[in-house]
Amino acid sequence: MDKIIDHDFRDRPDNIDSSGQRKWINAKQPKGKWYRxxxxxxxxxxxxxxxxxxxxxxxxxxxxxxxxxxxFFLFGQMIFTEDTYILALLMATIVVCIVLFTVVFGRLWCGWACPQTLFLELVYRKIEFLFEGNGRKGNKKLKKSEISQVRMLAKHAVYIVVSIFFTNVFLMWFIGPDQLMKIMGGPISENLAGFLMMIALSAFYYWVYAYFREQICTLFCPYGRMQGVLLDNNSISIIYDYKRGEPRNPKITEGGDCINCRQCIAVCPTGIDIRNGSQLECIHCAACIDECNLVMKKINKPYNLIRYDSFQGIESGKRSFLNARSIAYTGVLVVLVVILGFTVGRRTTIDVTLWRAQGTLYQQLDSETYSNIYQVMFLNKGNEPLELTLRLLDSPAGEITIAGDQVVLPANGKLKEAMIIKLKKSVLTGKETECKIGLFSGDQLKETITTNFLGP
Ligand code: SF4
Ligand code: SF4
Structure with missing residues (x-):
């Protein structure tokens, strides 16, 4: 059996040969329900x-x-720098969510949602199939000479156009479509830096998907390297049922169900043999499940020799998501989600920050009245403009003066104003008197701010 089992996978990634040279992977196009x-x-x-x-x-x-x-706008809501703690919480929740998801369901992210896989397998690989045909029909590799130079040039021309398109899509996420149109519509000399950046990004994008390809997953992706510590015997992954498949034997009537046709390898975008067990190069794309099922259909054997299952499931037939790690991660996730929900629920649409004007203590206006000067920063996080007034809440013997009697706050905008509080000597409680200021929109109290009024 050793003759038909390749042990090289323990020494190096499958896309590198024994001399250290890259082996180009010409994956065959999968066909089946998981691919659809x-x-x-x-x-x-x-x-x-x-x-x-x-x-x-x-x-x-x-x-x-x-x-x-x-x-920053997320789902139509402006995120201010004052809200970064919510973003930090959200990031922590997403990380724990990914860890928990990986512990239970393995690398589902890699095969189904990772941008690298989506672009390579659903965009660039399909262009390749279009111009070069289906990479490997069975075990037969398409020779370079079989592909005309014209087809190769056409393929790379389409790659370049697609790379420029997606680079502009990325730029839209960072500068918005209006700004992008402005840059594209204006003369290059006016936006030289932006233009050069677009060319450089497009070239990088083209290089990644035309040449570097699956090496991002096999050599660089940190998430792939974390699998060794995240996955355990109960984690769901794409797995070969060695109990059913071994001993593999090309004769259908002898040995296990695996006939060593190597179709699961031919279809694999990272070129690995899933029969060697869980490997960091496996992006869980499920192509080998589809391909092996086609083989099983042809040889009239039950489907799912390769399938989504856990090592424990293959060994004992029992699957269990519950173990100390998944319970611990779930506990942390629940706590984070509760804190996040509470924080988002308490997020107000108006933020007011008040501070004493630099270098000032108090001013005596007449024998009975003192004043303090402040700076106020208003922040409107809502999508509607607001007209606000400020009133002293529990100091009737005083008044607030602010430029114009009303503050008109633009939607998603900030405003900084100087503000003066005047209080009668009779209401001062010492060197510092606590003042409560109400922020009203019409008659509706929106926010209460507390500050100290300095006196003699
Ligand atoms: S496709 Fe199925 S039968 Fe063929 S080598 Fe792979 S596991 Fe064995
Ligand atoms: S082994 Fe199977 S699931 Fe893993 S990358 Fe290859 S084809 Fe995809």
Whole structure:
């Protein structure tokens, strides 16, 4: 049996040969229910990627990550720098969610939602199939000479156009469609830096998907390398049923169900042999399940010799998601989700920050009245403009003066104003008197701010 089992996989990735040279992977196009499902999910995600930055809600971007101008919109809601703690919480929740998901369901993310897989398998690989035909029909590799130079050039021309398109889609996420159109419509000399950046990004994007390809997953992806610590015997992954398949034997009537046809390898985008067990190069794309099922159909054996299952499931036939790790991660996730929900629930649409004007203590206006000068920063996180007034809540013997009697706050905007509080000597309680200030929109109290009024 050793003759038909390849042990090289323990020494190096399958896309590198014994001399250290890269082996080009010409994966065969899969056919089957998992491929159809994956295409459906993948294309929905790609459509979201292209359409989301174009959408607007009440005139505001649905998605925008404008790092340069520190303007972020998520699902139509503006995220201010003051809300970064919510983003940090959200990131922590997503990380724990991915870890938990990986512990239970393995690398579902890699095969079904990772942008690298979506672009390579659903976009660039399909262009390759279009111009070069189906990479490997069975075990037969397409020779270079079988592909005309014209077809190769045409394929790379389409690669370049697609790379420029997706680079512009990415730019839209960061600068918005209006700005992108402005740059594209204007003369290059006016936007030279932006133009050069677009060319450089497109070239990088083209290089990744035309040449570097699956090496991103097999050599660089940190998530792939975490699998060794995240997965255990109960984790669901794509697994070969060695109990049913071994001893593999090309004769259908002898040995196990695996006939060593190597179709599962031919279809694999990272070129690995899933029969060697769980490997970090496996992106869980499920192509080998589909391909092996086609073989099983032909030789009239039960489906799912390769399937979604756990090592424990193959060994004992019993599957269990519950173990100390999945319970612990679930506990952490629940706590994070509760904190996140509580924090988002308490998020107000108005933020007010008040501080004493630099270098001032108090001013005596007449024998009975003192004043303090403040700076106030108003922040409107809502999509509607607001007209606000400020009133002293529990100091009737005083008044607030602010430039104009009303503060008009633009939607998703900030405003900084100087503010003066005047209090009668009779209401001062010492060197510091606590003042409560109400922020009203019409008669509705929106926010209460507390500050100390300095006196003699
Ligand atoms: S496709 Fe199935 S039968 Fe063929 S080698 Fe792979 S596991 Fe064995
Ligand atoms: S072994 Fe199977 S699931 Fe893993 S990458 Fe290859 S084809 Fe996809």
């Amino acid at each position: 499902r994956r295409n459906m999910v993948g294309y929905i995600l790609l459509v979201f990627l292209v359409v989301a930055p174009l959408l607007k809600i009440s005139g505001h971007p649905f998605m925008l990550l404008d790092v340069l101008n520190r303007k």
